[in-house]
Amino acid sequence: MSVTAAKGFRAAGVTAGLKPSGTKDVAIVVNDGPDHAAAAVFTSNRVEAAPVTWSRQVVTDGRVDAVILNSGGANAITGAQGFADTHRTAEHVAEALGVSAGDVVVCSTGLIGELLPMPTLLAGVDEAVKLASAEGGSAAAEAIMTTDTVSKEATSAGGGWVVGGMAKGAGMLAPALATMLVVLTTDAVVDAEEAGDALRAATALTFDRIDSDGCQSTNDTVLLMASGASGVRPNHEEFGAAVTAVCADLARQLIGDAEGAAHDIAIEVRGAADVDDALEVGRAIARNNLFKCAIFGKDPNWGRILAAVGTTSAQFEPQRLAVSINGIQVCRDGGVGEDRSLVDLAPREVQIVVDLNAGEETATIWTNDLTHDYVHENSAYST
Amino acid sequence: MSVTAAKGFRAAGVTAGLKPSGTKDVAIVVNDGPDHAAAAVFTSNRVEAAPVTWSRQVVTDGRVDAVILNSGGANAITGAQGFADTHRTAEHVAEALGVSAGDVVVCSTGLIGELLPMPTLLAGVDEAVKLASAEGGSAAAEAIMTTDTVSKEATSAGGGWVVGGMAKGAGMLAPALATMLVVLTTDAVVDAEEAGDALRAATALTFDRIDSDGCQSTNDTVLLMASGASGVRPNHEEFGAAVTAVCADLARQLIGDAEGAAHDIAIEVRGAADVDDALEVGRAIARNNLFKCAIFGKDPNWGRILAAVGTTSAQFEPQRLAVSINGIQVCRDGGVGEDRSLVDLAPREVQIVVDLNAGEETATIWTNDLTHDYVHENSAYST
Incomplete structure (x- = not known):
């Protein structure tokens, strides 16, 4: 219809x-x-x-x-x-x-x-x-x-x-x-x-x-x-x-249905000073190839998330950052949280929550992982 | 030493x-x-x-x-x-x-x-x-x-x-x-x-x-x-x-020696109004995954280069853009140039030249292609 x-x-x-x-x-x-x-x-x-x-x-x-x-x-x-x-x-x-x-x-x-x-x-x-x-x-x-x-x-x-x-x-x-x-x-x-x-x-x-x-x-x-x-x-x-x-x-x-994707990733940024900050942080993570490859490999390599956050101009203090992946808080107070091996990245849907602890605003960016199939599809598009 | x-x-x-x-x-x-x-x-x-x-x-x-x-x-x-x-x-x-x-x-x-x-x-x-x-x-x-x-x-x-x-x-x-x-x-x-x-x-x-x-x-x-x-x-x-x-x-x-790279790519931006413009354009291309996958696939898909240029705030008129890949001017005056099939992307070194036709400044950004090996290496780094 x-x-x-x-x-x-x-x-x-x-x-x-x-x-x-x-x-x-x-x-x-x-x-x-x-x-x-x-x-x-x-x-x-x-x-x-x-x-x-x-x-x-x-x-x-x-x-x-x-x-x-x-x-x-x-x-x-x-x-x-x-x-x-x-x-x-x-x-x-x-x-x-x-x-x-x-x-x-x-x-x-x-x-x-x-x-x-x-x-x-x-x-x-x-x-x-x-x-x-x-x-x-x-x-x-x-x-x-x-x-x-x-x-x-x-x-x-x-x-x-x-x-x-x-x-x-x-x-x-x-x-x-x-x-x-x-x-x-x-x-x-x-x-x-x-x-x-x-x-x-x-x-x-x-x-x-x-x-x-x-x-x-x-x-x-x-x-x-x-x-x-x-x-x-x-x-x-x-x-x-x-x-x-x-x-x-x-x-x-x-x-x-994104090209070659194996995971659909919701990046929820909480505790932002304003929505623009939340969106900037969400997009920086969504565009980080190292993060996207890690999710493809079912690797909860959360350091890459914080490295991406650190490239933004959003309001935050590094020592107050927190990150959860599929419900496991792998980073709290800008340091090591729960054991990363507890994170299960087998399901297609992945929920990343980043708390900036800098305000009350929230926004979610949706992205995909970066996979062999993405590279394959896009390396031979015009030929 | x-x-x-x-x-x-x-x-x-x-x-x-x-x-x-x-x-x-x-x-x-x-x-x-x-x-x-x-x-x-x-x-x-x-x-x-x-x-x-x-x-x-x-x-x-x-x-x-x-x-x-x-x-x-x-x-x-x-x-x-x-x-x-x-x-x-x-x-x-x-x-x-x-x-x-x-x-x-x-x-x-x-x-x-x-x-x-x-x-x-x-x-x-x-x-x-x-x-x-x-x-x-x-x-x-x-x-x-x-x-x-x-x-x-x-x-x-x-x-x-x-x-x-x-x-x-x-x-x-x-x-x-x-x-x-x-x-x-x-x-x-x-x-x-x-x-x-x-x-x-x-x-x-x-x-x-x-x-x-x-x-x-x-x-x-x-x-x-x-x-x-x-x-x-x-x-x-x-x-x-x-x-x-x-x-x-x-x-x-x-x-x-970049991870998994199959091509080293020099992106030379010419005719920029200032060096900052040249660098912004060069980086936008260097960070475009579609472009990077195309080079991996030896695919001279130059439209992706112009799509990346278009996301920048650099001074240029779209109809004056020109692009060469390894010496073949595939785009001139913002339109189709020489036949893309003439481009040889077999060598490891790739030379992209983008002419903004907006000034006299030039800068070169070096990058790599995006390959299966990059995804592989970075999908299993911490595990």
């Missing part, structure tokens, strides 16, 4: 032939209204792909009629030709749907630095438009997968309305987004401003707090489209909660 | 039994004068090991009579007991040599979060003091190795004086130092201030520009001791050049 759980939306996922694997690679989500309110957030990477540059413009007026997405090529760092190809794709969708190209968002994912085979892509667009239906959500979710091993969908129901979403992303997951494409739909009656408020609040608490490998993509896009087809205007809090719930669900699925 | 190339120094490396491997694990370098000028730089990690806390104090008065070093245990995050152990080690050396404990630098490297077996260590200290000789430099260099596969020594001769050095370090190499212990000696006549000026200038250009895995250690120490035994007072520039030459040589050896 996902993006077609909400009334007023049609979707499809088809095989155009962009991926050597021969799996689905072009997806479309069409908003049939009656409203066409939309908001989006994009990568903060200054080297952004052509579809991101295009789509930023599209959403500025708060109206989006459709989004076309392709895997099998990122169309990033492809110069003027790449931008022309994105423009042409949007025009093609617009003609097929009878809407304005300026209301068509374009998303691409795949290898950077290669032009897309346009005839192949446009043929896929035609087929996707033709097949788009209220049952097409799951096919669309499949078509945006790259190294994902499973498609990601989520929904959250309000009183008479629903928020649905799909996501792709398996590496390059980092704050300020990731190689992550997310499309959210709702049939609630909300205007573009309210959609934007809810979306920004939700991403700050969800996608911005997953950090698989610290690498930030050129193509990240999270789009929320509202059709108003339920006729119900939700209250602000309920709507925000539903959008956040769907984003949290999808974010958790992204971490659970 | 290394640290005993300069007149006035004795050194030794012995097996105390701190390492299960049974290889040498305690080293000493004694400055017999007539001068005892010294300067040091330490890790900027806020979680610093007990020996770092101790040694910072020792060097404040510009006099050091000896340095004792052990592998097989970092004595980091070991609380008050760990500091007491460092103090006791210095006292032990001081008694054996007939000097003040306040003039004895202590360095430790190995696993974090474990107390050192003091009787074992102190027996090793006794033996090292006993064996210290003008021929002991190479044995000392061996005794500080952890996961290093080879010992690292270097010398640079001036007119009638010499600078020699030894280093260890194989992972956790990052700016602002690394799990890196470096001892430099000279028989030139220099005071502590001049030694400090030369040392800080040299480390900024050498050790601060290698970044193996972005991880910063709790124990890094670079110590320079001057005996004045040559009786020659060098001019400022010549002395600085010699110290920098020895540091550059050792830094290059560290990268060449």
Whole structure:
């Protein structure tokens, strides 16, 4: 269901032939209204792909009629030709749907630095438009997968309305987004401003707090489209909660399917002077390769956690730090705590708790371990 | 030779039994004068090991009579007991040599979060003091190795004086130092201030520009001791050049022996508005796991380089970026350049050139690729 759980939306996922694997690679989500309110957030990477540059413009007026997405090529760092190809794709969708190209968002994912085979892509667009239906959500979710091993969908129901979403992303997951494409739909009656408020609040608490490998993509896009087809205007809090719930669900699925990961790691930073400190510390740990390798090896080498904490500017005194791994307090008062051999790192889920003892704030960053499979997958991506 | 190339120094490396491997694990370098000028730089990690806390104090008065070093245990995050152990080690050396404990630098490297077996260590200290000789430099260099596969020594001769050095370090190499212990000696006549000026200038250009895995250690120490035994007072520039030459040589050896590395990668950033921009861009690339995996896989996936550049605050326009890999300009004007398949990544040395086209400044960061062996070595370090 996902993006077609909400009334007023049609979707499809088809095989155009962009991926050597021969799996689905072009997806479309069409908003049939009656409203066409939309908001989006994009990568903060200054080297952004052509579809991101295009789509930023599209959403500025708060109206989006459709989004076309392709895997099998990122169309990033492809110069003027790449931008022309994105423009042409949007025009093609617009003609097929009878809407304005300026209301068509374009998303691409795949290898950077290669032009897309346009005839192949446009043929896929035609087929996707033709097949788009209220049952097409799951096919669309499949078509945006790259190294994902499973498609990601989520929904959250309000009183008479629903928020649905799909996501792709398996590496390059980092704050300020990731190689992550997310499309959210709702049939609630909300205007573009309210959609934007809810979306920004939700991403700050969800996608911005997953950090698989610290690498930030050129193509990240999270789009929320509202059709108003339920006729119900939700209250602000309920709507925000539903959008956040769907984003949290999808974010958790992204971490659970990160490239080559053997452990999903929640790094909870407690006792921070403020949330920014907690996030900085959590991210420093999440990006520490030595820590990530140790978790892969089921080695509770907690010194690496403190070494990572020590690189931050967060408020703390080293002699007041405490660290628990899966419930065993291996470090207390900045020194040796319980015997590290008591820690069981066999389960896939790992809970790291770092207490800065410097305040009352808490935040959790989700990450993965660094494994042979991660190296393998990412050492042979373009070849 | 290394640290005993300069007149006035004795050194030794012995097996105390701190390492299960049974290889040498305690080293000493004694400055017999007539001068005892010294300067040091330490890790900027806020979680610093007990020996770092101790040694910072020792060097404040510009006099050091000896340095004792052990592998097989970092004595980091070991609380008050760990500091007491460092103090006791210095006292032990001081008694054996007939000097003040306040003039004895202590360095430790190995696993974090474990107390050192003091009787074992102190027996090793006794033996090292006993064996210290003008021929002991190479044995000392061996005794500080952890996961290093080879010992690292270097010398640079001036007119009638010499600078020699030894280093260890194989992972956790990052700016602002690394799990890196470096001892430099000279028989030139220099005071502590001049030694400090030369040392800080040299480390900024050498050790601060290698970044193996972005991880910063709790124990890094670079110590320079001057005996004045040559009786020659060098001019400022010549002395600085010699110290920098020895540091550059050792830094290059560290990268060449980084844990599990299959490629040594020089990332040269040209056309930067200032050197800080060049360094920020170089480090962002050096720390990008996707890029590092690609090089391991001999995959010239240059999009990952630009994605890393895009995360920085350096001055540049995306459409003016250019990238070459081993001489092939795969990206020009922020778009596709020559065919990536022309790039040969078989050699161990890889030259990345990124041109920001935003100014005249240049800097080079050295790093390594991310390999199966890195994951393997670091997934089973403490177990």
